[in-house]
Each structure stands twice: as C-alpha cells, then as structure tokens.
C-alpha cells in the first residue's frame with residue numbers, strides 16, 4: 001500500500017518563509033566578502049570620523065552585518081591603508097590651504 005504524494009494545500013494561509021541561507025539581512029547589500037568572517041553582506045557606512053562623508057564613499061567603506069568589521073566592500077580588503085593615506089592627504093591639503101591663506105596676502109602685496 002502506497003500513500004498518495006502530499007499535495008500543497010491551496011487554501012492554507014501563505015507561510016512566511018524562514019530567512020534563507022544566503023539572503024541579505026534587511027537594509028544590507030552584497031559586497032566583497034568580509035576579510036574577518038567571509039560574510040558577503042554589509043551595510044554602507046555613510047560617515048566616519050576620519051573621512052566625513054567623502055572618505056567612506058571613495059573607498060566603498062562598509063560594515064559587515066555578521067561581525068561588524070569595517071572594510072572595503074569592493075576589494076574585500078581592510079581599508080586601513082586607504083584611511084591612513086586619506087588622512088595624510090587631508091592633513092597635507094589642510095596644511096597647503098593654511099600656508100596659502102598666510103602666503104597669498106603676503107605675495108599679493
């Protein structure tokens with residue numbers, strides 16, 4: 001004796017699907033895998049203390065939804081070097097602007 005194959009009940013209320021493996025958590029996007037835990041889902045960081053709004057945008061700076069690490073969502077590498085260079089450039093530009101502000105009025109005389 002064989003039982004008939006189970007048919008899905010068309011009148012059953014729709015079942016909310018369980019979070020699928022590999023589905024991005026709400027609000028996150030798929031980026032290069034996290035260098036810490038290899039999770040591919042992260043959220044863009046809108047603002048950082050080191051780069052304001054421009055720095056994290058330039059380096060695709062994202063925060064892993066799994067372990068919270070911040071890294072480069074384009075390359076899957078740490079952004080540490082980029083951040084150091086960005087801050088150095090920022091300091092140099094700031095110094096250059098400061099020097100220009102001091103020098104230009106002197107040179108214009």
Ligand SMILES: [Zn+2]
Pocket residue numbers: 034035036037038039064065066067068069
């Ligand atoms: Zn991670």
